[in-house]
Amino acid sequence: MKRILLAALVVAGLVTPISTAAAAVGYPGLAAAFDNVGVSTADQPGAADLDGSGHSLIAEDLAAAGWAPGRTVTVDEAPLALPAYSPGAPDNVVAAGQRIEGGFSGAALSFLVTSTGTASAGTGTIEYADGHVQDFQLGAPDWYFGPGDRMTVSFPRWNTPSGPNAFSAKLYTVSVPLDPGSPATAVTLPTIGPGAALHVFALGVRPAAGPWVGTWAAATDDGLAAGPWTERTLRMVEHTSLGGSQVRVRLDNAYDPGPLVVGHATVAVRQAGATPVSTPVTLTFGGQPEAGLPAGGQAVSDALPFAVPADADLLVSLYLKGTVTNAPAHSVGLQDMYTTADGTGDHTADAGGFPSAGTFGFWTILSGIDVADAGTAGSVVAFGDSITDGYSSTPNTNSRWPNFLARRLLARGPDSAPGVVDEGIAGNRILQDAFSGFPDGRTAGVSGLARLGHDLISRPGARTAIVLEGINDINSDASADAVIAGLKQIATELHAAHIRVLAATLTPIKGCSCSNDAHLAARDQVNTFIRTSTGVFDGWVDFDAAVRDPADPEAMLPVYDSGDHLHPGDAGYRAMAEAVPLDAL
Numbered sequence: 001m002k003r004i005l006l007a008a009l010v011v012a013g014l015v016t017p018i019s020t021a022a023a024a025v026g027y028p029g030l031a032a033a034f035d036n037v038g039v040s041t042a043d044q045p046g047a048a049d050l051d052g053s054g055h056s057l058i059a060e061d062l063a064a065a066g067w068a069p070g071r072t073v074t075v076d077e078a079p080l081a082l083p084a085y086s087p088g089a090p091d092n093v094v095a096a097g098q099r100i101e102g103g104f105s106g107a108a109l110s111f112l113v114t115s116t117g118t119a120s121a122g123t124g125t126i127e128y129a130d131g132h133v134q135d136f137q138l139g140a141p142d143w144y145f146g147p148g149d150r151m152t153v154s155f156p157r158w159n160t161p162s163g164p165n166a167f168s169a170k171l172y173t174v175s176v177p178l179d180p181g182s183p184a185t186a187v188t189l190p191t192i193g194p195g196a197a198l199h200v201f202a203l204g205v206r207p208a209a210g211p212w213v214g215t216w217a218a219a220t221d222d223g224l225a226a227g228p229w230t231e232r233t234l235r236m237v238e239h240t241s242l243g244g245s246q247v248r249v250r251l252d253n254a255y256d257p258g259p260l261v262v263g264h265a266t267v268a269v270r271q272a273g274a275t276p277v278s279t280p281v282t283l284t285f286g287g288q289p290e291a292g293l294p295a296g297g298q299a300v301s302d303a304l305p306f307a308v309p310a311d312a313d314l315l316v317s318l319y320l321k322g323t324v325t326n327a328p329a330h331s332v333g334l335q336d337m338y339t340t341a342d343g344t345g346d347h348t349a350d351a352g353g354f355p356s357a358g359t360f361g362f363w364t365i366l367s368g369i370d371v372a373d374a375g376t377a378g379s380v381v382a383f384g385d386s387i388t389d390g391y392s393s394t395p396n397t398n399s400r401w402p403n404f405l406a407r408r409l410l411a412r413g414p415d416s417a418p419g420v421v422d423e424g425i426a427g428n429r430i431l432q433d434a435f436s437g438f439p440d441g442r443t444a445g446v447s448g449l450a451r452l453g454h455d456l457i458s459r460p461g462a463r464t465a466i467v468l469e470g471i472n473d474i475n476s477d478a479s480a481d482a483v484i485a486g487l488k489q490i491a492t493e494l495h496a497a498h499i500r501v502l503a504a505t506l507t508p509i510k511g512c513s514c515s516n517d518a519h520l521a522a523r524d525q526v527n528t529f530i531r532t533s534t535g536v537f538d539g540w541v542d543f544d545a546a547v548r549d550p551a552d553p554e555a556m557l558p559v560y561d562s563g564d565h566l567h568p569g570d571a572g573y574r575a576m577a578e579a580v581p582l583d584a585l
Contacts, residue, residue, distance in 0.1 A: 027081075029100040030203050034090035038199060045159040047088045050199065051116035051143070054161040057169055059087075061155040066259025066294025074298040075152055075173045076458040078110035078206035095122065095138070095189040095198040104184035106205035108175040108458075108497070109136075112152070113200050114143040120198040122190025130182040138190050140172045140198060149433045149446035153296035154257065175206060175453055177497045206458060211372040213461035214379040215242045215308065217421035218330035218363045220254045220455075221428075221445040222435050230323040233347040235274050235338040235354060236316050236363055239398045241406035242379075242419035243310035244371025248301045249283060251318075252367035253293035254328045254454065255435075262291045262299075262365065263321030266348040267306060270313035274338040274354040280317060281306060282349070290321070293365075308371050310410055310417075316366050317348035330363040331443040332386070332426045334395045337361065361395075370460050371419070378463030379419035380405070380585055381456050381499075383448070387507060387576075388424025388468050392562035392569055399570040400424075404577030412582060418463065423455045429472045430486035444472075449489060457497045464585050465494055466541060468504035470526055471566075475514045480525035487526075491536050502584055503530045503537040505544035507576075510554035511565035520554050539584040546579035547572045 040048035040056045048056035072079045109126065121139025128134070141147060144167060148154065151170040158167040178184055192198045216238045247267060253260055265283040268276030283301040285291040291299040308314070340347050341357035382388050382402040390400030406420035427434050427444025434444030445451060448469045456465055467490055470483040491501045505527040509515040530540050547560040547568055556565060560572030568576065 027100060027102045027203050029102055030093065030200070033093040033098045033100060036092050036094050036199060037088060037090050038092045038201070040159050041087065042159065042164050045161055045163055048159070052197070056159045057155060058157050058159050058164055061157055064258065065153055065155060066292065066297065067153065071294075073294055074300065075112070075296065076110065076175055076206065076454055077298070077300070077460070078108065078173070078175065078204040080110065080112055080202040080204040082202060092199045092201045093189070095124075095192055095200055097188060097191040099186055099188045100203065101186045104178065104187065104205050106178060106207045107180070107209065108177050108206040109184070109187065110173055110175045110204045110206055111138060111200055112171060112173055112202035113138070113140040113198060114171050115140045115146070115196055115198050116143055117196040118142055119146060120192045120196035122192050122198065124190040125188045126176070126178070126184050127186040127188075128179060128182040129185050132179075132182070134179060136176045138174055138176065138198065140174065141170070143169050143171070146170055146172070147433070149435075149450040151296070153294070156257070171201070175457070178205075180208070180498070209460040212248070212370040213242060213244070213372070213377075213419045214381070214421040214459050215240045215244070215369050215371045215419045216314075217368040217423060217459060218366070219423045219425050219445065219451065220252060220328040220367065221331055221425045222255075222329055222443045227327060228323050228325045229320050230342045231320070231345050232342050233317055233319045233340045233344070234364065235356070236318070236366055237270060237335050237337060238314045238316060238366070238369055239403065240308060240310055240312055240314060240369070240371075241402075241421065242371055242417060244308045244373050245305065246303050246372035247306045247308050248303055248370050249316060249366060250368035250370070251291055251293055251299045251365050252328055253295060253297055253365070256295050256326045256328055258326060259292060259294045260324045260327060260365070261321040262293070262318050264289050264319040264346050264348045265291065265301065266317045267304070268315045269309060270315045274315070274356050276315050276351055279351045280315065280349050303372065310414060311407060314369065316369070318365055319346040319348045327364045328367075330425075332389050332391055333362045334390055334393060334400075335361065336396060337363070368421070368459065375415055375417070377416055377418035378461040379421055379459065381459055381462050381465045382420065382422050382424060382468070383456050383465050384424045384468035384504075385428040385472050386424065386426035387471070387567060388422060389426045390422070390424070390573065391426050392564065392567040393573055394570055397570070399573055401573040401576040404574045405580055408577055408580070409582065409585070418585060419461065421459060423459075427472060428469065429476065429478075430469045430490070431473050431478055431482060432476065449486060452490060452493055457494065457499065462499055464500040464502060466502045466504055466580065468506070468543060471506045471509060471523065474506070474519050474522045474526070475509070480522040483522070483526050484529050487530075488536055500538040502539045502541050504541040505530050507543050507568065508548045508554055508556045509566055510552065514566060539581070541580050543576050543579060546575045
């Protein structure tokens with residue numbers, strides 16, 4: 001959509017397209033179906049009418065967010081090709097049963113969409129080469145009134161018939177798992193009833209994981225790291241779960257209202273502090289050392305032959321080109337990271353003598369590291385809240401329960417061990433956002449349901465999820481029934497994506513200042529459901545039994561308690577990892 005009018009800006013010299021690493025396939029059948037003009041320049045509001053009332057997106061705002069025409073924007077691992085059309089030409093299709101032909105082979109089909117009038121949804125179909133047909137649901141919140149937690153990108157204004165006005169206009173990405181047994185050959189869009197319109201701007205396919213397996217990851221819990229940073233290098237420490245002979249990294253600009261540029265990125269095995277074992281090696285993006293990330297977009301580096309050791313520290317260094325005002329962050333790093341001073345430029349390739357001007361304790365922009373040639377066991381995704389995030393564990397020791405689990409798996413058999421990636425967010429809840437999706441200073445993330453696709457389903461090689469969520473919902477007075485319904489929905493969505501689900505019982509909370517008798521009862525009800533339900537999950541992990549006090553089952557055993565009666569300490573996290581039935585993975 002946006003690509004359309006942005007093309008005029010490029011031609012006029014007002015926008016310089018940012019380099020992109022991902023390769024995308026355009027789908028002419030979608031472009032041929034375009035029947036609505038949704039983007040106008042600020043001085044020509046009458047050239048477009050997205051919602052039937054004379055309102056449209058503003059080309060200059062799209063350009064400012066990095067959504068340039070003709071570029072590829074990667075969202076949740078799916079490259080979305082943004083074709084450049086002429087100003088005033090249709091740039092999106094209003095879903096009404098149109099059939100789009102193409103070759104759609106991969107893990108999931110991704111749609112860049114929004115709704116006008118009100119939120120909309122409907123049932124479409126996917127046709128496969130072997131003749132079978134799959135129904136799927138496609139919908140989106142309203143482009144203005146819809147929530148920020150599921151958005152891909154937001155723009156600060158809309159064009160009205162009389163010109164631009166402040167207005168948060170949003171676009172969303174919706175992914176639909178594909179049947180891996182046969183390539184898809186055509187997609188029929190849903191027909192939406194009266195009163196709403198579902199606009200489709202782009203279509204892409206998230207590729208199958210192939211040989212790639214996640215060895216480390218961190219989820220974005222807010223959209224405002226401690227910027228602004230200007231011409232500086234960040235050197236961050238990541239602890240691997242699994243080794244491999246090739247490596248790639250994922251850079252993520254989720255929730256950021258503006259674009260950013262990583263001018264150079266390197267990887268090295270860590271010796272100590274900010275010092276690598278040997279000279280860091282350059283990572284490339286589409287063959288280039290520079291990666292431009294639009295607002296809400298990602299970049300995945302090219303495969304790099306590199307010996308990644310298991311259960312070891314890597315150093316990923318990012319040179320931030322220009323000024324970065326906002327950047328997505330994972331705030332509970334529990335690890336010292338290193339930064340140069342502003343204005344010092346590119347030090348990503350420095351070996352000895354990295355000019356550190358200080359340390360910080362969160363991950364930013366970097367959201368994942370994958371390895372290849374690591375076997376075929378895939379990865380286990382630990383999905384949860386602060387207990388999965390390792391809160392209250394000893395910093396710089398990698399003593400989270402997913403770290404201990406990874407070591408158990410390696411000890412059993414390094415050649416058959418899966419990767420283990422930690423997608424915990426401190427304070428996270430299943431049902432309710434603690435972060436709006438806009439930079440607001442809160443650091444507990446969007447809801448578990450809202451982040452499921454971004455943080456779990458789209459992770460390469462994800463085979464099994466261990467879900468430990470719900471205690472923050474309960475401590476915020478959500479009912480046990482509501483938490484159980486949320487867990488069921490998580491299981492349904494993960495099964496649709498061909499991912500196994502192990503539900504984890506909620507650990508004890510008696511004595512925590514955040515809890516009361518009603519919360520204790522709700523926790524017990526949720527745990528009873530997890531232990532006794534059939535057909536919902538593929539198994540369960542009894543973290544509650546692993547750390548509770550036999551003499552007082554509502555409380556944590558003191559030797560496992562960090563002291564706040566909510567979070568385990570190192571010994572408690574080790575006990576949790578020991579409770580995971582490895583054969584269930």
